Amino acid sequence: MKILVDRLSATPTALRFEAGSGWWQQHLPPRGDLPRELSQPFGIAISAHLMGEDLYLEGEIEGALEFECSRCLARYGHRLREAFRLVLEPAGSRIPADPEAVAALDRDGLCLGDEFETGWYRGGEIRLDSVCLEVISLALPVKPLCREDCAGLCAQCGADLNGGACGCKEARPQSPFDVLAALRGGEPKGAH
Ligand SMILES: [Zn+2]
Ligand SMILES: [Zn+2]
Structure with missing residues (x-):
């Protein structure tokens, strides 16, 4: 899931990625209670443009994971649709204070600030896997329900x-x- 910064301009570029079970299991966050199976691969639509040197990303992630309903215990496909927005400044010679952000900047060419919507980028190639994982993790239900009015x-x-x-x-x-x-x-x- 890469974005080549040199290819971007002030005019928004539309990008589409698909990430299936293989990607999910490879990147699964260490929290042990997340479902390992997807009932629908993630589709990630991104619009990217530059404003000056700042990189603007607007994205939407759609997909479905196999959850167990917390009331009736049935397995069901939990649909997820989550939008996100990021504004990245060139990091230049700055070094993030947080060691995790330093590692992310090396690995992905981007790191997020304290607020999710802003961050820095470095180099011509940005990997979005970690950002997408973060967006998905935040969108997952704490108490999954097969439907809102599940009778249990x-x-x-x-x-x-x-x-x-x-x-x-x-x-x-x-x-x-x-x-x-x-x-x-x-x-x-x-x-x-
Ligand atoms: Zn249920
Ligand atoms: Zn009964």
Whole structure:
């Protein structure tokens, strides 16, 4: 996923990349709980242009990963569509304070600043793999759901309630009126 800076001009250049399971597994962040399989490869559309020496990138990443629903435990393809925007200045002879940024500038020809949207670039070739991974990681759900209104599993029998009610009686909390009625009914009769 490379951009050649010499090929860019003030007129936006449209670029398209595709990144499938091979790319994902090779670059998978070390966080162990991310899905390893994609149900749809990532398509990355980028518009790049130069303004003076500054490099402007606008991108959108689309794809789907195989997640397990946190309510019903079914595996499903979680669709992802995330836009990003970056403005990169030439690093020149400056050296980033953060050692990770120094490494990124060497490896990718670009490093991000404290705010995601700005950074520096160096040299004529920029690799976007790390940026795309970052965008994807930030867009992944903390609590994946196969659909917004997933009914989940019955707490008693474990049936998938998305397929309809399971027949278990809901344990309904007693209302205060039931409690009163029970008290009245329980009064000893003929005590007078
Ligand atoms: Zn579900
Ligand atoms: Zn049930």
